[in-house]
Structures are given as C-alpha cells and as structure tokens.
Amino acid sequence: MSPLVSEIRHNPLLWLLALVPVVLVAQAFKPEAHTLLFVLSVAAIVPLAALLSRATESVAARTGDTIGGLLNATLGNLTELLIALAALRAGQYVLVKASIAGAIVTNALFMLGASFLLGGFSHRVQEYNRNTARLQAGLLFLATIAMLVPSVLAENDATRTTVAVTQTLSMGLSVLLIVTYGLGLLFSLKTHREFFASANHAESAEAKWPLTLALATLAGVTVLVAAVSEVFVESVQQAATALGMSPAFVGFIIVPLVGGAAEMVSAFSAARKDRLDLSVGIALGSAVQIALFVAPVIVLLSYVMVRRRWICSSGGARWR
C-alpha cells in the first residue's frame, strides 16, 4: 500500500481525491444541488483520472511489453470512455459527441501545440521521431475521413439514404477503425518496433508499483470514476444552464481537460526536459486512441443500447 500512499503524498493533484467521498455523500443527501454536484464531480474526476492512468501504466510495466502495450492502448483513456458511457446511458447525445470530438482536438491540437510551445521556450531546436508522428498523423487522417463519410453521404442522398444504411455504414466503419488501430499497434509495438524506438512510454523513471496494488487500484478507481461520472452527467444539464455554459461547451472543453489533466502534466513536463518524443507520443497517441478506439466502441455500444431499449420499451419512438 505504501507506494500508493507515497504517490499521493508527493503529488498535490491527488489531494483532490478527498473530494470523491464528498461528491458521493452530497449526491445522496442533496441530489437537487446540481451546480455544487457538477463542480465537485469535475474536481473529483481530475485526481481519479490521474490515478487511473498511473495504475494502468504500472500494470503495463509489470506484464511485459506486449500485454502491457495492449493494456496501455486500451485503458489509457478509460476516463473519457466511462464519462461518455454515462452520458450515453442518460441519453445526453450532444455531450457524448462533444466530449469525443473535444478529446481528439484537445489532444492533437492543444496538448501537442502547448508541448511544442513550452519546449520551444527552453530549447531552440527539438527533435522527435518522425516515424511515430507520421504513423499517428496518418491514422488520425484516416479516422477523420471515416467520421466524415456518413455525414457526407447523408447530405448528398438525403432522400435515398435510409437510417438503416447509415447504421450499417457506421458500424462497419467502427469495426474497420478498431481493426486498423489493432494493426497499427501490432506494427508499432511488435513487428516494426525499432522504427518507433524512443516514443516508448515505459521510459518514465517513476517507481513501479507491485502488480497486486496496481490491479486493485485499477479496479477500485474504475468503479469510483464510473460513480462520479454518473453524478457529473446527472448534474451537468442544469448546472451548465445555471453557469451559462452549453452542454456542447462542457463536452468539448471541460470533459477533455478534466479527463486529460494528468496526461497534460506529463506531456508538458517532458517537452520542457527536451524529451519531445514522449510529449508527441502522449498527445498524438491519446488522440489516435480516442479516434480509432474509444469513438468506435461508443458507436457500437450505442447501437447495442438502443436496440436493447427498443426491445424493452413498447413505445420506442419516445426517444431519439
């Protein structure tokens, strides 16, 4: 237990963990204080997300390169996935879409750009592995095109395209993106890893946690993030109105900043230490993961959820 305690003691960001029980208690006793719950839950997700990515990395470091790489690649944006799932279950489709788009943009533009800026202040010229950046920019470009296809089709053939065609197309493209993501991982982590050498996350000099602690933290924190995300999603609509923000703004700006705060700290500090490879790897890697893994998973799950709800409720036309 001591590595976790020492980690919390040395990282002021993690002191916000104290807010987690406060949120859950407040939700139980004052469910109508939406603005308070919103602010508290946003503040509580920051340290949970940080702890989650720390635990994922520790498990990854202990389980060998292949399984570890896979774990990092699938659970690295677990916070974003859990928030989007909570919003999806609550029928907040605007929030889902905005948080996915916002996470990609925040990672690929804001985190990367700010890393270049911060790095450029202290170092005149910085180098990074071109292969990593090219592969990931290529994957992002592919995902962008895949995301545009359904809307372009819908625009051109409004009369001819039925909802069913769009559904089939969206599901097909989602599966294609996930498969491409898997092949990209295989290519960069396994078969041609020497081309992507220095973008390795495992370079981080942090003390490794024992496997049991890491797994327990991973499980426990996942449950806590899911619970706090529920509170967040329930309170967001009325709180956003009260604070003068639209749900799209909350999804596009607040959720990505909250979910990615810990990663930003790492990317910025790496850029300042002239380890720009690490910054590029974190920022682009995270954007690629959301575009080619989290977003398609959400699309696939949304159809599963919609179908189940359709069957359960006799009057399915109520929502949508």
Next chain:
Amino acid sequence: MSPLVSEIRHNPLLWLLALVPVVLVAQAFKPEAHTLLFVLSVAAIVPLAALLSRATESVAARTGDTIGGLLNATLGNLTELLIALAALRAGQYVLVKASIAGAIVTNALFMLGASFLLGGFSHRVQEYNRNTARLQAGLLFLATIAMLVPSVLAENDATRTTVAVTQTLSMGLSVLLIVTYGLGLLFSLKTHREFFASANHAESAEAKWPLTLALATLAGVTVLVAAVSEVFVESVQQAATALGMSPAFVGFIIVPLVGGAAEMVSAFSAARKDRLDLSVGIALGSAVQIALFVAPVIVLLSYVMVRRRWICSSGGARWR
C-alpha cells in the same frame, strides 16, 4: 508465331482465350441469353486484356525508349478504353462513369495496397523510388481536383451555370489533363529519366516477341476486345439485374478487375520478389494513365458523339 503459342502454353490465364469464339458464337445464336453472355464475355476479356498488355510491351520494347514509352503510356489501358467506348456508344453513362472511377480506385488503392501487403508478408522492409511515387501521386491529386471542379461549380451556382459553361469547362479541363499527362511523360521518360530510374517496366525478364508478331497481335486482339466489349455492354444491364448487381457495381468492381487482372498478377508477383518499384510503377502508373488520359479522352469523345447524334436525330431531347 511460336513465341505467342509458347506464351499461351505456359500461362494458364491465357487458356481462357478459348472462350472468345464461344462468346461470339453464343451472341450470334442466342442473343437473348443475357446472363450467359455476360459471364462468358467477362471471362473472355481477362485473357484478351493480358495478351493486349503483353503485345503492347513487346512493341514498346522493339521500338526504342521514346516511342515505346509513348505506346505503353497510351495503349496500356486499351481494354478499359474499349469497354468505356462501347458503353458510351450504348448510352450506358452510369457504367462509363463507374468503370473509370473504379479503375482509378482499383489501381491506386486495391492494387497498390495489396502489393504492399503481399510484399510485407515476405520482406520486413521494402524500398521504392520516392520520385516516381511522388510525381504520380501529384498527378493523381491534380486529376482529382480537376474532376471535382465541375461538380463543385454545379453545386454552388446551380441557377447561374448553364450546361454550356459546364461543357466548355469539362472540355478545357480534359485537354489540360492530357497535356499535363504528356508533359509528365516527357519529364519522367525523356528529360529527367535518371530520377525515375528503377521504375522502368522494361526490366521485365520476359522473352521479347518479334515486332511483326507483336503488331499483329496488338491489332487482332484490339478487334477481339472491341467485339467482346460490345457483347458485354449489351448483356450487362439485364444480366446485372438477374444476378442482383447494379450497373454501378459492375462498372466499379467487375470491369476494373477484369481489365486489370493481368497487371495485378504482375504487380503482386513483383512485390513478392521485393521489386516494389515495379509494383508501384504498374499500380500508380495505371491509375495516372486512366485519370489523366483515358478519362479525358472519354469526356472529349462523349461530346463528339453527343453532337453527332444531336445533329442526326431531330428529337435530341430523348436522351441526356
């Protein structure tokens, strides 16, 4: 005659040539058996296309680099041109457009991608001449923009753009693309050939045919391809309906596969032998040729044909 016979004996694909007389006889005696004629003509075009590109290469090899390069560059996709002309004469405009678009996509995406995949199975890292790929990708990009221009204009200024403007624009862009194609050939085959060295098709180690045989084969097979294309185009509509395929599907998928089968065999075998330059040259070169030469020629011919028909028929508003 013996090189042709030995070629046929050693290449199982060419045994399908036996179907050519079968098609023509069947067309004469059973013109209403559309599905049978469709399947037979598709199967008969494959070996004819293979023979056509073999004969073109042989003539090219015998007539020196400049005339040979020009021949290869203009007759390399003669099959696609003949099929498109037959479809144009029959008024099957969907088939014409789909077969042109399908040929570009099949060459630039499927043939190139499958070459990379097949080459990647046996060789970890493969090299190819960047200059060739860049020049040809640049030409393809230019052609894509030229093809988009008329439709973008038509979309934005629907009320103001008359049919006459679109015609003039299409013809101007077609001439521009053909001139660009010619200048590209001049650049890569004549003035700056040393930059594009290893993409040379003439590297192929096949036995060369005597010029007389090659020319005779070229002429004879062209006539046969034209005849079989007629049968194909006449039968395609009803056969496609019977087989549950749309004309767009036939044009986009079947025609390019049939017309390019022989080239695909060459490209894939070159990729497996780690001669990726040859694969890239065949796949991209063929796509560029269709986009910058075959398609503009079809556009120009279509206006000639339409004008002639317009003059011949007093009721020109019947077709469109």
Next chain:
Amino acid sequence: MSPLVSEIRHNPLLWLLALVPVVLVAQAFKPEAHTLLFVLSVAAIVPLAALLSRATESVAARTGDTIGGLLNATLGNLTELLIALAALRAGQYVLVKASIAGAIVTNALFMLGASFLLGGFSHRVQEYNRNTARLQAGLLFLATIAMLVPSVLAENDATRTTVAVTQTLSMGLSVLLIVTYGLGLLFSLKTHREFFASANHAESAEAKWPLTLALATLAGVTVLVAAVSEVFVESVQQAATALGMSPAFVGFIIVPLVGGAAEMVSAFSAARKDRLDLSVGIALGSAVQIALFVAPVIVLLSYVMVRRRWICSSGGARWR
C-alpha cells in the same frame, strides 16, 4: 536624387511614370471618359508599384535587419492594399474580394509556376531552401482554412448563424492570422533565421538608395498610388462593361498583374539566373503576406468603415 533618376533611366518599365500626371489631369478635365481613364490608370500603376517596392527595399536595407524585414513584410504589397482600400471605400465589394483572391493565386500559382518553368528551361535541376517553402506553404494552408471557416459555417447552419456571429468570427480569425503572420516573421527573421538563410531578399545586388531619398520616394509614391487607385476604382465599373470584362475578372486578373508586375520581373529573372530561392521567396512570401496580412487588415477595416457609415447614415439598409 541622382540614384532615382539613374534608376528611371535604366529601367524602361519606369518610363510609364510619365502617365501618372496624364491620368490625374485627364481625371480632372474628362471624368466621364471611363475607358480611357481605366487604361491610363492601369498603365500608371505598374511603374508606381515597381518604384514603391524598390523604395521599400531601400529603406529596409538601410534600417537594419529587424526593422527592415518588418518594413518589407508590411509594405511589400502596399499597392494591392491601397487599391483594395479605394475599392472598399467605393463599395465595390466584388472588386475587393476578387483582387485579394487573385493576388494570392497569381503569386502562389502563376508567379511560382512561371519561375519554375523559366528556370527549368535553362537549368536541368534547381535547388531551393525547403524550410522557407514549407513554412510559407504551411502558413498559406492555414490562411486557406481560416478563409473557408466562415463560409462553411454559414452553409451548414444558415438558420442559426446570425450575421453577428459571422462578424465576430471573421474579426477573430483576422486577428489570429495577423498574429500568426507576426510570429512567422519572428520565427524566420529573428529566432531561427539560420534555417531560412538563402531566401534573404537583401541579397539583391542593386545599388542602395540613401535613406532620405528612399523615405521621400516611399511617401510620395504612396500618395500617388492612392490617387491613381481612386481614378482606377471610379472608372473600373463602366470601363469594364465597355471593354466586355466583369469586375470579378478585373479584380482577379488585371489588379494582381498590375500590382505585382515589378515583383514578377524580379522573380523571373532570379529563376533564370538559377537563384530559385529568391523566386520562391518573392512569390510565396508575397502570397503569404496578402493572405495573412493584407486580407485580414481589409476585413478589419471593412467592419470599421461599415460601422462608421452605419452610424453616419440613418438609413443603413441602403447598402450591403
């Protein structure tokens, strides 16, 4: 005064300066001879623009690299700015838009392409500084996207986007582009100048003018260009109709050729002398300057002018 006189004596283009008083006199006595005034003013702007860029360069060469670079970067396309301002004041919005778009296209496509062509006739292979071309192509791409954003938004959300939103967006993007232009200058002229070494305009071997002469020429010619631009804009509409040209054609083709004639002469002559770096620097640099500096300044000034006019006139709905 002698360097100016000797310059005029040796440069036949500058003999057209004799037309400047002719234009102003003709305007005073025959204000209704639109076609004559149009032709005269077009012919008079050519030498004025040449003199203006010569004076700017001389001031720049005398005031040190930083201030000089800044002067060159802001006053390099002063002619285009003055013509666009005259057209804006006269409410000729089509002419404003066409001349901005035309200036970018003429510089980035025609001047650059013709430089490559002319250079290629006398030199088989020409080299140029990639960093300059990449930075400026990147800036141009950014400006293109920024210019597309308002129209894309207006297209998609026609009902929801009010004019106010588009105005705020346009002004925000304009400020952003000007800031980006400034940062680009800082990057390429100050902090990382060694990467952009040979694209330096100051390499030109022309005799330098004394500072006083250069400043006086700059001030005097600016006034003359402004006066002739007034004549040009007042006559353009009726003259264009008389000569069978649309205002869009005049703005897109005539204005850029007139305003950039002197720069084209320099770029083409540099390309022929195998100093392609200088050609690329002039052509792309000028396009970037118009896209990221002149165009945003015009957008910002147009709102200032519109607002003032709105306040002055009680019936503001008359124009727009």
